[in-house]
Amino acid sequence: MGREEDVKVVSFWASLFGRRVEWALKLKGVEYEYIEEDIFNKSSLLLKLNPVHKKVPVLLHHHKPLIESSLILEYIDETWIHCPLLPPQPYQKALARFWSQFAEEKILESAWIAMCFSGDEKESALQVGRESMQKLEDEIGGKKFFGGDNIGYLDIALGWIFYWLPVWEQVGSFQFLGPLKFPDIVAWTANFLNHPIIKDSLPPRDELLFYYHHRRSQLSSTS
Numbered sequence: 001m002g003r004e005e006d007v008k009v010v011s012f013w014a015s016l017f018g019r020r021v022e023w024a025l026k027l028k029g030v031e032y033e034y035i036e037e038d039i040f041n042k043s044s045l046l047l048k049l050n051p052v053h054k055k056v057p058v059l060l061h062h063h064k065p066l067i068e069s070s071l072i073l074e075y076i077d078e079t080w081i082h083c084p085l086l087p088p089q090p091y092q093k094a095l096a097r098f099w100s101q102f103a104e105e106k107i108l109e110s111a112w113i114a115m116c117f118s119g120d121e122k123e124s125a126l127q128v129g130r131e132s133m134q135k136l137e138d139e140i141g142g143k144k145f146f147g148g149d150n151i152g153y154l155d156i157a158l159g160w161i162f163y164w165l166p167v168w169e170q171v172g173s174f175q176f177l178g179p180l181k182f183p184d185i186v187a188w189t190a191n192f193l194n195h196p197i198i199k200d201s202l203p204p205r206d207e208l209l210f211y212y213h214h215r216r217s218q219l220s221s222t223s
Contacts (some may be wrong), residue, residue, distance in 0.1 A: 007032035008060035010046060012039045013203050014211050016160035017069040018057035023156050024073050026197045028080045070100060073153055085153040099139060099146070100157035106132035107176070111165055115172030115212065116219045122174070129176050137182045144191050155192060162189030163202055171212045 007025065009032050011018030025032050037046050037056050049058045049065040059066045059075070066072050077085040086093050110129030114122050136158070140146055146154040161177075169175050179186045192198055 005030060005032075006060075006062050008035055009033070010035045010037050010049060010058040010060065011056045012037050014208060015039075015056055016164045019201065019203075020069045020156050020159065021057045021059055021072050021076070022201055023159060023198060024076045024085060026201060027085070027151060027156075028076060028083050030076070030080055070097075070157065073156060077153065085147075085151075085156065087147070087152065096146070096152070096154045096157075099136070099154055102132070103136065103158050103161075107136070108160065111168050111176060114174045114176075115168040116216050122172075126174055126176075130181075133176055133182055133185065137185050140184045140188055142184050143188075145188065151192065151195060151198075155188075159192060159198070161185070162192050163205075164208070167205065167208045167212055170209065171216055 007030055009018065009021055009025070011021065011034065013036060022032075022034070035045070037043060039056060042054060046056065046058065047054055049060070050056075050067045053067060055067070057067075057069055057072065059072045061075075061079070066075055073085065086096060107129050110125040110132065113125035114129065117125075145151050146158065165176060169177070177186060177189075
């Protein structure tokens with residue numbers, strides 16, 4: 001794939017949602033231009049491309065903007081049909097979308113609350129997150145990836161679990177994952193991390209830790 005595709009990704013270095021988009025493009029072999037966005041001092045470009053939510057990531061393809069990482073993943077898969085991410089069967093596609101949304105609503109949101117807050121709110125989030133993680137453990141059922149032998153849509157959507165979640169656990173002094181309680185998820189995270197495209201497309205962990213410690217302090221001071 002060449003530059004004639006005219007693909008740009010507007011994102012923020014620490015954004016797990018933006019990283020999904022980059023992983024998908026790299027797995028497809030699609031060249032793109034990366035544009036770093038300051039989410040705390042939003043540019044006129046971002047406000048023009050995403051006037052509704054004013055958030056990253058934004059995919060620009062032939063000067064047409066697309067927003068929301070899950071929708072962008074589907075667009076990428078339908079536009080560049082080689083190395084498919086979603087399964088071909090409608091039922092399996094629907095399941096992948098369901099588990100992606102489930103993890104975002106139940107695990108990602110719970111992990112964020114557990115990192116940023118304390119007390120009853122944190123304990124409630126921990127309970128929801130751990131119960132939901134067990135459902136993912138049952139779903140992967142010992143497979144190498146959620147998509148089978150190769151990385152697929154759901155693996156990319158859940159990819160934050162293997163890298164961002166441990167950072168949030170350290171910052172917030174809590175634990176969702178554990179090799180004894182969730183051995184299949186832990187094995188999946190290792191398989192995902194060891195993929196060369198994934199391994200070479202990660203932000204520095206120490207910088208993530210510093211960033212999320214700062215974000216936690218900001219949110220704690222305003223709550």
